[in-house]
Amino acid sequence: MTSGGLELGARDVSVQFEGLKALSKVALNVPRGRITGLIGPNGAGKTTLINVLTGFQPVGTGTVDLDGEMLNGIPPHKLRRKGVARTFQSGRLFRDLPVVDNLEVTGVGMGQTRREAIAEAERVMAWLGISHLGSTIAGALPYTDERRVAIGRAIMCTPRYLLLDEPAAGMSEHESHDLAVIIRRIATELGVGVLLIEHNIGLVLELCERIFVLDSGEIIEVGAPAQIRNSDAVRHAYMGTQRDEVITAPAAEMGAAS
């Protein structure tokens, strides 16, 4: 439950799409400076919940709170200015622009002058170790670099909260490890509250202090990694889905195959 403290939270949030209950009385909170996980099988409602928390999807019933302030009905760009940033499953970069301009545009959109935004973009790129990509046209970036730039854009002007929608999708184990280091630094060095949505359950178990599990629009489990790893309800939710390469791997990692 949300406590009105320094956290981003959903309280009793329900969303319906033409009769389909995508979210049903969902409660979730993301504390500042910590990494919280959100997992669940395909179609569980994870992206819908991120969309609700970032203003891209109107709340049906229930409330969304940011550090004690109710956010319902606030559009995405205003939420971004209030410190709620996100990445998308698709990078959504300006593909014809160099990387540095992609970051600069965000800074200007947040109210910085061009000069301030360029300086901030350079600072963020250096912090992430991607300064060498600054003049590369975004559309020419390899997939994993594109993901890093998307994170760079999201941490322009240091948000209070960052919601990452499947940031490790398509990454190798080595690349996922590098990503894990960055996500941890965002929480510990910048004090950002991170919500990590991932099908790579190993990454979520490694990084997150607390994990929420969604299934068919309902939170079926909340707990520390050890609790999630040993949860019959979670195992059942994953085993009940169709076999595919993403779901079977985490089920095995959770001990289902052992």
Ligand SMILES: Nc1ncnc2c1ncn2[C@@H]1O[C@H](COP(=O)(O)OP(=O)(O)OP(=O)(O)O)[C@@H](O)[C@H]1O
């Ligand atoms: N705009 C929409 N209109 C109608 N139905 C939608 C819409 N967006 C999502 N849904 C449905 O809502 C349910 C939840 O979808 P959502 O994308 O939030 O799940 P998810 O957990 O993010 O899935 P995945 O892991 O596959 O990305 C699904 O049944 C989906 O088909």
